[in-house]
Amino acid sequence: MEKAKAFLDKLTEEEHERVSRLPFKNDFKFYEDFALLGMHVDLVKPGLVSCSFKVPPRLTDGNGNLASGAIANLVDEVGAAVIYVEGLPMNVSVDMSMSYLSTAKLHDELEITSRLLGRKGGYSGTLVLIKNKTTGEVIAEGRHSLFGKPASKM
DSSP states (O other), rough: HHHHHHHHTOOHHHHHHHHSSSOOOSSSSSSHHHTTTTOEEEEEEEEEEEEEEEGGGGGBBTTBBBOHHHHHHHHHHHHHHTTOTTTSSEEEEEEEEEESSSEEEEEEEEEEEEEEEEEEEEEEEEEEEEEETTTEEEEEEEEEEEEEEOOOOO
């Protein structure tokens, strides 16, 4: 952390101005705001979350495809959203696995669906499916395991 602070102290005035224009809101973590900006929640039911997302330039690789790391991030975020319980601490990821089946291009509209596979105590499993909304083609499938404090039965 000290190295990062020291680096930021050495920015030129122009560099400092560019950093200050990064999309950051005080009520969100920078990372989540950057990665999920533009996502629309379409449906929320117990055990199911469905979102739509247009692939932005900031999440593409050098070939104009949605980056594999961005796909992993979507599995992480939307997979965690399906098990979120108001008032409890956020769960932590225990394990994630992704199957990359196709590519999504810049500006493709995606449908991201997360389903709860099961819950035992504080352990939950989710399945996240990322599809091209126009063609129906599956881009990726992810399984996400999380652990957190179980809800009280009282």
